[in-house]
Amino acid sequence: MLNKLTLSDARGKLQAGEITAVELTQAHLDYIKTLDDQIKAYITVTEEQALEMAAKADKRLQAGEKTPLLGIPMAIKDVLCTEGVQTTCASRLLEGFRPPYTGTAVQRLFDAGAVMLGKTNTDEFAMGSSTENSGFFTTHNPWNTNRVPGGSSGGSAAAVAAHMAMGGLGTDTGGSVRAPGAFCGIVALKPSYGLVSRYGLIAFASSLDSIGCFGRSVEDVADILQVMAGYDSKDSTSYHTDIPDYKARLQDGVKGLKIGLPREYFIEGVQPATEKAVRAAINHLASLGAEIVEVSLPHTEYALPTYYLVATAEASANLARYDGVRFGVRKSSGDGLWPMYKATRGQGFGAEVKRRIMLGTFVLSAGYYDAYYLKAQKVRTLIKDDFEKAFEAVDVIAAPTMPTTAFKIGEKSKDPLEMYLTDVFTLPSSLAGICGLSVPCGFDEDNLPIGLQILGPFMQETKILQVAAAYEYSTEWHHHEPALP
Ligand code: GLN
Numbered sequence: 001m002l003n004k005l006t007l008s009d010a011r012g013k014l015q016a017g018e019i020t021a022v023e024l025t026q027a028h029l030d031y032i033k034t035l036d037d038q039i040k041a042y043i044t045v046t047e048e049q050a051l052e053m054a055a056k057a058d059k060r061l062q063a064g065e066k067t068p069l070l071g072i073p074m075a076i077k078d079v080l081c082t083e084g085v086q087t088t089c090a091s092r093l094l095e096g097f098r099p100p101y102t103g104t105a106v107q108r109l110f111d112a113g114a115v116m117l118g119k120t121n122t123d124e125f126a127m128g129s130s131t132e133n134s135g136f137f138t139t140h141n142p143w144n145t146n147r148v149p150g151g152s153s154g155g156s157a158a159a160v161a162a163h164m165a166m167g168g169l170g171t172d173t174g175g176s177v178r179a180p181g182a183f184c185g186i187v188a189l190k191p192s193y194g195l196v197s198r199y200g201l202i203a204f205a206s207s208l209d210s211i212g213c214f215g216r217s218v219e220d221v222a223d224i225l226q227v228m229a230g231y232d233s234k235d236s237t238s239y240h241t242d243i244p245d246y247k248a249r250l251q252d253g254v255k256g257l258k259i260g261l262p263r264e265y266f267i268e269g270v271q272p273a274t275e276k277a278v279r280a281a282i283n284h285l286a287s288l289g290a291e292i293v294e295v296s297l298p299h300t301e302y303a304l305p306t307y308y309l310v311a312t313a314e315a316s317a318n319l320a321r322y323d324g325v326r327f328g329v330r331k332s333s334g335d336g337l338w339p340m341y342k343a344t345r346g347q348g349f350g351a352e353v354k355r356r357i358m359l360g361t362f363v364l365s366a367g368y369y370d371a372y373y374l375k376a377q378k379v380r381t382l383i384k385d386d387f388e389k390a391f392e393a394v395d396v397i398a399a400p401t402m403p404t405t406a407f408k409i410g411e412k413s414k415d416p417l418e419m420y421l422t423d424v425f426t427l428p429s430s431l432a433g434i435c436g437l438s439v440p441c442g443f444d445e446d447n448l449p450i451g452l453q454i455l456g457p458f459m460q461e462t463k464i465l466q467v468a469a470a471y472e473y474s475t476e477w478h479h480h481e482p483a484l485p
């Protein structure tokens with residue numbers, strides 16, 4: 001089955017003319033038809049458009065073009081605007097919304113010849129850690145369909161892990177790329193804030209949102225990042241910087257690099273199998289020549305409350321635009337403007353989104369702004385300073401991506417706080433705006449994947465990719481596959 005090729009093998013065959021992009025795309029579409037009833041990764045499959053895009057890629061391939069993503073079928077999270085293609089944020093409120101334009105990151109992939117297979121499931125407006133908050137359905141983990149795929153970008157991660165796409169895009173506000181990457185046993189990269197344009201990303205928390213990517217190898221995510229990264233005048237927070245060759249140091253190994261182990265990330269409550277696998281991975285990196293140094297990120301424990309103040313405040317402002325007038329669905333009770341607003345928002349948003357809008361509105365309200373929002377911003381600076389200090393002593397930081405492996409569907413969905421706690425190891429770096437990735441590093445006793453998280457200084461993606469590649473090239477974990485038809 002062509003969809004089971006690795007991305008680099010598929011690229012080789014496309015460029016050699018042994019297969020066509022149309023064949024490769026069709027193989028994925030067929031497999032989605034067979035499997036996605038069980039996994040439910042896609043909200044919309046864009047079959048016709050995918051085959052058209054593939055045919056165009058074939059023309060470019062025939063003309064001798066050799067770029068890394070040309071003709072490669074990919075999954076796009078449904079919070080990224082795609083012109084004329086339904087984009088819902090997995091919210092009932094945006095059902096049927098067809099954006100009039102395509103966002104920059106996605107457009108750059110299209111320009112590079114990547115093929116969009118469809119739009120993938122997510123927690124509603126990317127608010128969640130399990131994809132259970134989707135307004136439509138829950139995505140299932142390909143390793144065990146009774147488990148969550150992680151979230152919020154669970155659809156893209158599950159699609160890539162289950163060979164229903166060769167690569168995918170997600171978004172990470174507090175961990176939403178790294179978490180599902182770890183739970184689904186694939187490589188997941190969250191770039192530094194501002195490296196990839198947010199233009200056309202439907203906003204959740206604008207000071208935290210970043211577009212990241214999934215692949216089945218470190219090289220694959222480097223290829224995707226290479227295409228997406230770089231300044232864009234359409235995003236005022238887009239960062240001016242030269243874009244390096246993200247694959248330049250993949251073969252360089254880790255000899256002489258210093259890897260920091262944050263004391264605060266090896267704590268009680270971490271599942272023993274996860275801790276064991278992550279420690280073994282770190283010992284392995286030491287055996288490859290890295291120097292392991294203990295570091296401290298003393299404000300780690302404040303990251304969770306800080307995040308849930310900053311993110312909800314920004315979400316309450318960002319989501320005010322869904323009033324039933326301009327976007328998506330309008331629910332009218334027939335008696336004027338206010339009842340229409342109430343009906344639209346009341347019926348359109350799910351429980352978690354409502355909870356966050358209310359919390360965020362409270363946090364920003366006149367009497368509480370200083371006590372909550374302003375205070376949270378100050379703590380955010382302390383968290384950022386922690387990382388800056390640590391990176392004076394080490395090149396990268398290594399830790400678990402998630403405290404546990406994928407939990408059961410329904411296990412945490414009744415208790416929001418328990419769900420929020422799953423993000424303890426991804427939230428701090430999101431608040432700091434630095435880069436991070438998750439790379440497979442083992443399995444627990446139930447054969448569920450474990451992710452090793454590697455964090456790097458702002459705009460040092462090349463370094464985390466280098467460490468992850470050294471690990472991947474000398475281990476076997478990424479060759480394990482979920483049992484699929
Ligand atoms: N799980 C976190 C939340 O619920 C992070 C989500 C994200 O990164 N989009 O907000």
